[in-house]
Amino acid sequence: MSEKARPVPEGVHTLTPHIVCAGAAEAIEFYKKAFGATEIMRMPGPDGKLMHASVRIGDSMLMLVDEMPQWGALGPKARNGTSVTIHVAAPNVDEVFARAVAAGATVKMPVADMFWGDRYGVVVDPFGHEWSIATHIRDMTPDEILAAGREAMQKGCPEA
Template sequence: MRTVTPHLVCAGAAKAIEFYKKAFGAEEMMRLEGPDGKLWHGCVRIGDSLVMLVDEAPDWGSLGPKALKGTPVTIHLNVPDVDSFVERAVTAGATVVMPVDDAFWGDRYGQVEDPFGHRWSVATHVKDMTLEEIKAAMPDMSGCGTKG
């Protein structure tokens, strides 16, 4: 385990494991099902990190992003080839939220949403930049969020 490990609540956590295997090349580490067939605890490895999963349990206040109508959380993945990674994820059923492009901070970067409502940012580091270089390359966002 790393210091921080995401623990995702999913409507259909067993299906989420299968999706992560196809889309992200995840390796299933364990699966513990309750007598009702729901996943009480699951764990996959994506790259060198673990992600834990569980089925929704509304009686316990445990709801996934679809039930909550969105998520404020984005899970970040560093990968060797962001373009092929995102293409594989989309083929498996992810939706592109932000197309892959060269980012001003030196990564090639994009975002996808999985079929369970979890958002993933994906990047390949392209070049090292100083904070000053990043600030100089940063776009003017002064009109961001305004209508008209």
């Protein structure tokens, strides 16, 4: 008799992104190069498309599948864009950002020091997913962030 299964398995957080990619196997290789992902598993279907795969980036899991239009599973490019940004907290945003761009991501927002206390930038991966990358550089209270945000917006930019 086995032990009772854990409702949230060890190593899995309560919230885990699960994305659809046109070319999930290629996406796994990109995430390895861009974000240092470690492949956990992949489950190909009879046609070779990935029915499920998972990688670990830092201490977090990312699940992904190939596009399967017959099941309504479409990636951002098939939908003409994404409404989701995956956020990566990194010890060195500039290093991770540069590695992602070198691996094939395009710059959506260059890295800059932001009013909320992070050094922050955004890239788009070759599969259409947006990734914000940040290093926290300054502790601020919620009131300080609101005041800095108002000041930054009056200047017409989100930077500090």
